Amino acid sequence: MVGLVGRLWNLQYKSIVKEASGKALAVAKFFCVLHVTNTYLCTFALAYGPNMVLTFNLTGDMFLAERLSIKFGKVGPGDIVLLRYPESPRKVMVKCLLGLESHSVTYVVDPMKSDRRDTVVVPKGHVWVEGDNIYNSRDSRQFGPVPYGLLEGKVFCKIWPPKEFGSLMKSGMKDPDL
Amino acid sequence: MRLLSYMGQWKSAAKEVLDRTAIVAKFLCLLHVTNNYLCSPTLVYGPSMLPTLNLTGDVVLAEHVSHRIGKVGTGDVVLVRSPVDPRRILTKRVVGMEGDTVSFYVDPMYSQTTVVPKGHVWIQGDNTYASSDSRHFGSVPYGLIQGKVFFRESNELRITRF
16 A cells, blocks of 8 residues: 555656756756857847947946857947956946057047047057047046957847837947048 | 658658757757866967977866956966957966066066056966067956866876866
8 A cells, every 4th residue: 555655656756857857958958048149149238327328328228239240350440349348357348449450549538628639559459449428438548459359249239218229330429430 | 652651751860860960969069068168178389388388289178167256366377368369369377466566577688567457467478488478468358368277188198287
């Protein structure tokens, strides 16, 4: 009698465990696919803060950034890019790319104080990034050209708020040919 | 009639091919995840890390966990993406972390001292005579570190631990 109950219990238990592990595996596979897409294809992020005020709102906008262009070297001046902070490797920021290697970039050194401009040639393997809002943005004007290896993605589409949904191919900031 | 049986054979063959491909794909995914996030064998070559690593090539094991949790420090041999050519990965030793003061010889007579800025590291090859490193391109942002080398398999039967 006890043996029969024991056997019935084993049977139920086994099937429950089998079903649970099957579901867990399916969830794990889904997360894997999500992770691969996030890392190699396309990711979404939230941007907030004052330094890209012409393109993004102060309080936060969500956008999609794709990772393929960076890996194939298809970024150019005028693109909005996602990159790691050179000073804090765990933080990521959104800026406008203004110059690739060996480009000559002219920038306003300190727009709050004067109109003085400076020209710099971007060294090999680096890029020059600036925020749209040059009055309140920490970018290449403070920490210099950034190695290309720190670029994480190219922003191509804004998805939130819904009334501003749309493609963001080039920044409407200023003439990148300066 | 024969057409139907051919189609049936095709279907089962196609299903088997798909199953096998799925197994291979899952294995490659697992390999890829291990390589990127845990540990990977890498072939390194070049004169800049003599005598620690060979000129003609050494297979080393590099782990990719430490740099994500901030456990890379002075004296570690690391794989770092070159700031000069983003497609190359260099093997160098970390000589200074952020805030450290580093002295190095620009030429045999003249030495220079710099402070490593926040979020950066100073890397140098062990063979300072034939290495292009932070003495030439400056401090490297920590975000460019790809992994830490912890094991070397050498051609002789001796295995060196770092």
